[in-house]
Amino acid sequence: xxxxxxxxxxxxxxxxxxxxxxxxxxxxxxxxxxxxxxxxxxxxxxxxxxxxxxxxxxxxxxxxxxxxxxxxxxxxxxxxxxxxxxxxxxxxxxxxxxxxxxxxxxxxxxxxxxxxxxxxxxxxxxxxxxxxxxxxxxxxxxxxxxxxxxxxxxxxxxxxxxxxxxxxxxxxxxxxxxxxxxxxxxxxxxxxxxxxxxxxxxxxxxxxxxxxxxxxxxxxxxxxxxxxxxxxxxxxxxxxxxxxxxxxxxxxxxxxxxxxxxxxxxxxxxxxxxxxxxxxxxxxxxxxxxxxxxxxxxxxxxxxxxxxxxxxxxxxxxxxxxxxxxxxxxxxxxxxxxxxxxxxxxxxxxxx
Ligand SMILES: NC(=O)c1ccc[n+]([C@@H]2O[C@H](COP(=O)([O-])OP(=O)(O)OC[C@H]3O[C@@H](n4cnc5c(N)ncnc54)[C@H](OP(=O)(O)O)[C@@H]3O)[C@@H](O)[C@H]2O)c1
Numbered sequence: 001x002x003x004x005x006x007x008x009x010x011x012x013x014x015x016x017x018x019x020x021x022x023x024x025x026x027x028x029x030x031x032x033x034x035x036x037x038x039x040x041x042x043x044x045x046x047x048x049x050x051x052x053x054x055x056x057x058x059x060x061x062x063x064x065x066x067x068x069x070x071x072x073x074x075x076x077x078x079x080x081x082x083x084x085x086x087x088x089x090x091x092x093x094x095x096x097x098x099x100x101x102x103x104x105x106x107x108x109x110x111x112x113x114x115x116x117x118x119x120x121x122x123x124x125x126x127x128x129x130x131x132x133x134x135x136x137x138x139x140x141x142x143x144x145x146x147x148x149x150x151x152x153x154x155x156x157x158x159x160x161x162x163x164x165x166x167x168x169x170x171x172x173x174x175x176x177x178x179x180x181x182x183x184x185x186x187x188x189x190x191x192x193x194x195x196x197x198x199x200x201x202x203x204x205x206x207x208x209x210x211x212x213x214x215x216x217x218x219x220x221x222x223x224x225x226x227x228x229x230x231x232x233x234x235x236x237x238x239x240x241x242x243x244x245x246x247x248x249x250x251x252x253x254x255x256x257x258x259x260x261x262x263x264x265x266x267x268x269x270x271x272x273x274x275x276x277x278x279x280x281x282x283x284x285x286x287x288x289x290x291x292x293x294x295x296x297x298x299x300x301x302x303x304x305x306x307x308x309x310x311x312x313x314x315x316x317x318x319x320x321x322x323x324x325x326x327x328x329x330x331x332x333x334x335x336x337x338x339x340x341x342x343x344x345x346x347x348x349x350x351x352x
Contacts, residue, residue, distance in 0.1 A: 003030040004336065007068045009087070010078035012036035012060060013189045015101050017048040018325035019076050024054045026329070026343030028336070031055070032071045035063040069094050074336075076328060077101060080188075081117060088147065089123055097335060098147045099328050105130035105149035106217050116216045133331035134159065135340070136273055137221060142334040150331060151221075153323025154180045154236050155214035157247035159221050160276070160298050161315035162232075164269035166225045170262075171251035171311065173226060178218065178234040178249045183241040183289070186319045195238070205238045212236050244289025245319040253309045262302060262311070274341050275322060275330065276300060279314075287316035294318060295348040296326030321346075 006023060010016045011034035023031050034044060039060040045052040047060070061067060065087060068075050074097040077084040084102040091098050105127055107113060113121040121127060131141045133148040134156065142148065151159070158178045165171045181204075187195040194200070215234040222230045232249075263280055270276040279287045279301040287299035299316040317323050326344055333342050 005032040005072045007033040007072035007075045009035045012039050012047045013078055014185050015324040016078035018320045022329050022343050028338050036060040065090050101150045112216050116213045135330050145335050148331045150328040152214045153186055153245050153319035155217045156323045157245045157315040157317050158218045161247045161249040161313040164266045166222050168265050173230050176232045176251045178232050180236040180247045181239045182245040183243045185243050202240045209235045243293050243318050245317050246289050247315045249313045253311050287314045289316040292318050292348050293352050295346045296321045296344045298322045
């Protein structure tokens with residue numbers, strides 16, 4: 001079977017680099033174009049030093065819709081919010097499969113873009129066509145989809161931590177508080193005043209503490225799971241590690257349940273999911289992003305504070321993998337009918 005020609009737009013960035021890394025060994029896809037404005041004509045390893053020798057016949061090229069239409073069948077948009085938006089209609093009309101890693105098509109309610117991202121969404125018809133690219137929730141809709149809105153990293157950790165509790169109606173839905181710790185690569189490859197190394201190293205810094213954008217997609221998706229509207233309070237924290245996101249989601253159980261019953265709910269919620277691993281009472285105790293780094297796994301666990309009937313549900317992911325490029329490729333595999341783990345059989349290293 002010949003390979004599908006794939007383009008990565010925004011290939012010089014962190015999620016673009018991860019897509020290049022994973023697609024280098026994908027059995028059914030070949031990267032035929034990798035765009036960048038800054039590094040046109042440079043080899044891939046000029047930016048992604050880890051990929052030396054992997055792409056001998058590929059150089060960064062200028063972003064051009066015409067080039068993408070000519071060469072590719074699928075395009076991954078690893079571009080900033082508000083940029084993907086401008087290119088999607090033309091790519092969609094031309095019949096390409098689009099996997100967008102930005103937030104531009106994640107929210108179903110057009111009003112939400114103004115509230116959370118500060119712009120009027122100009123392509124409301126396309127919002128309706130986009131499928132939220134989380135396989136654990138939308139596997140059936142992903143099959144054959146033309147436009148995939150790949151979830152945010154903090155949102156992925158939050159949603160995965162809460163699915164078992166929300167789906168089985170085990171918690172009071174009006175009191176959910178999500179705390180996320182996330183490494184510096186979530187901010188992208190362009191250093192900012194607060195996110196370049198000397199400022200970020202060693203920090204434990206809350207941000208967007210009065211309303212994080214990803215709460216919008218967490219509420220949207222968990223409301224679908226619950227069958228009614230859910231609100232969550234969500235506070236992310238920038239930490240000094242490079243990769244990894246840990247969601248600790250706090251909620252109160254409606255009835256007291258012992259750990260064995262809860263464990264059954266978690267196991268059942270993720271039965272058959274190739275990238276979900278339940279972590280329970282074995283060392284190191286609770287999910288830790290350290291042990292999923294580089295892989296598409298999400299480690300999920302929980303702890304109950306019995307005297308308060310309060311549960312904390314944990315999800316540990318690599319923000320660039322299950323939180324971005326890995327999940328995008330998982331969705332791509334489903335869209336195209338490939339085996340879901342194609343290109344994603346990365347075992348996390350230890351120690352890291
Ligand atoms: N980092 C994460 O953990 C993560 C997780 C989930 C989702 N996401 C989302 O994925 C997208 C990419 O994130 P990232 O972390 O890879 O960011 P990044 O490292 O900053 O990369 C962005 C890429 O887009 C290109 N670019 C920037 N502005 C552009 C424009 N106006 N037109 C064309 N190309 C442009 C840049 O390359 P040149 O400057 O060379 O053109 C760069 O290659 C974002 O929407 C982000 O929110 C990120």
